[in-house]
Amino acid sequence: MVNEPTDYTQDEDVQLMLAVKAGDAFAFEQLVSRHQEHVLSTLVHFTDSLQQAEELTQEVFLKVYEARLRYEPTAKFTTWLYRIVRNEGLNAKRYKKRHPERFLNTSPSPGDEGAGAEENLLAKSGYMPARQYDAKEEREMVHLALKSLDPRQREAILYQHVEEMDYSQIAQVMEMTVPAVKSLLYRARRRLAEILTPYMSEGRRPQ
Amino acid sequence: MTEENLNGPDAAGASEDEQLTALIDGELSEAEKVEIEKRLAADPRLRARYEKLRAVDDFLGRLELPSVSPEMTTRTMELVTGVVQKELRAARRRARVGAILFFLLLAALSVGAFVAADRVFRGRLKPSVDDRDYPVFSRLDALEAVGTLSFLRELQTLPAFAGEESGPDGGFAPPEPPRDGRPFSDRGPDGGFAPPEPPRDGRPFPGRGPGAAPLSAELSSDDLLLKKIRYTNLSRAERKKYRDFYDAVMAEPDAERLDRTLIRFGNWFRDRLTETERNRLRSEPESGRLAMVERLFRESAGRRFSGRPGGRRAPFAAPHPSRPPREWLTEMKNGLPEELREESLDVRDDLRAFTRRRFEEGRKDGAEPSRPDRRILDDFVEAQGFDYFADRLSDRAKEYLASRSDEEKARLVAQLIRLHFFSRVVERGPHPHGGPDLRSASAGSESTADLAETLRNLPEEEREELLSLPDDEMYELLLNIHQSRERRNGPPSRFSPPDFPKRAGQED
Structure with missing residues (x-):
């Protein structure tokens, strides 16, 4: 069975990117506005630093602009964009690993209080009255729960929940097969359930 | 399924939970969705995990x-x-470099194309013996001038164009002077230094043969190129006409002989005739053309064939040696025995009186006066006797001459007189009235035979008047008249019109 090639030109982002390729600077500004928040969000989880994530976000869009002439609409724009994002994020991670001394004074990102995510989460839930957590606390819990995940699981969860990518897009961005993505997401969910269920149901520390 | 499935499920439970996750994510197919929903409805624990x-x-x-x-x-x-901005700068730089490269490439291509075209053009045009029509275009003048095979046959009846093999110049050019300063012969109209005059009847010089030199050696590459271009520009029919004519000549049993006639006539036609004469000959009907050729040949026999202003250099014969007067004078001196080289024999007054007397006598008899050429000097030497000259020479010269034969004495004395005469002309410089500067390197290419010919052709009154002048002035004036006649397209001599009124029908 021969798959018909999908026409991505109807995608609004693809149209904007084609306009950028044709020299439309305003279209590029629109693309930046539409995607920078999500890109930043993804990169925060790669770097654990808002400031560094902002710098990387700018780098990502610079790379998008520089690559505009080579751009071909062979996939959804976000697939193409998040491949760049992922490369930047992984590069930054590797760089950070090789040069830890440069990141000693990095200001912590929200919820990053230094200790292990799980311990933080348990500590926080410990002093909160059951079922009386507010929205801010919930966000913190989510953030800490994500921090407790394996980086690849966290990445897949982010693509799914932030970028609303389906399995096949996630597979393209992460260069995996769709069943592998399915399995990865299941494991991530199970882990999150382990951490969050006691908190969500009873507001108590899990066993 | 138990609660433990979520915390540590077995393989089947894990697979079920993966399906539940896929259901939540909307990644199940319709059939899978129906299947799992059925199970969810039936299994409360599965539903709880969901x-x-x-x-x-x-x-x-x-x-x-x-x-x-x-x-x-x-x-x-x-x-x-x-x-x-960075990209724009780079683009501008690339555009500049591109433009420069483009123009360099264009220039290189233009030069290359020009050179290639030039090579191709020259290569195609360069005459070569390998060219199919080489024999035709190299004989183009001749084929054009002769026109038909029958006229070529007629031309063979003339001795000048008979077609025998032979000498380097067809026998018509005077021999070149000996390079070692020796005279042409022991005797002669000028002591042997002037080249012999051509025979008056149009025959070639005796002993030099009437044949023509090989054609390839006769024509310069420029001449051949011009001929080839002219031939190429002819119409196809004209080219065929000349090719057929040449083929017809070559098909004859005596083809080689006919070809020599063709070449010799072509050379003569091209180099000895004026444009007017050539046109006259071309327009003459074939019946009268041979007679016209004979007449023109006689007329052109005494004509100089090289170095004429505006004229063409005859390719089949070397021109007269064109030497500066001083060199000429040195050669004359070197031609004398050492004992005589420093002598100065000034007998101008007596020689002039002798010449005048000779003409007076000639006029009195009503006969043609003696030829006022160099032979008169021999007569003068003979008439005066050796003692007359011995009184004017040094003892050393006298002693040397006394030991020689009478004939050689006379020749050497005549030569000393000539030497003195030319020394005065050469040393004196340009004539105050604007005559030629004989000391300059450009003057003095005229041979004595040429001057004698000019003098001979003058009307009697003019000749007499000229001969009455002092000899150096006579020489200079004669030279002027000669040169003005030679310059067909140049301005007339300033001496000629007022001093010597033209006769009716005279050319210059």
């Missing part, structure tokens, strides 16, 4: 996106603007 996973998923929806600072978009766009 709800738990669903609750986690809902809880993840509370994930907060970090807020983007308002300047971030501006900063990103500023960065992009920097990139754009």
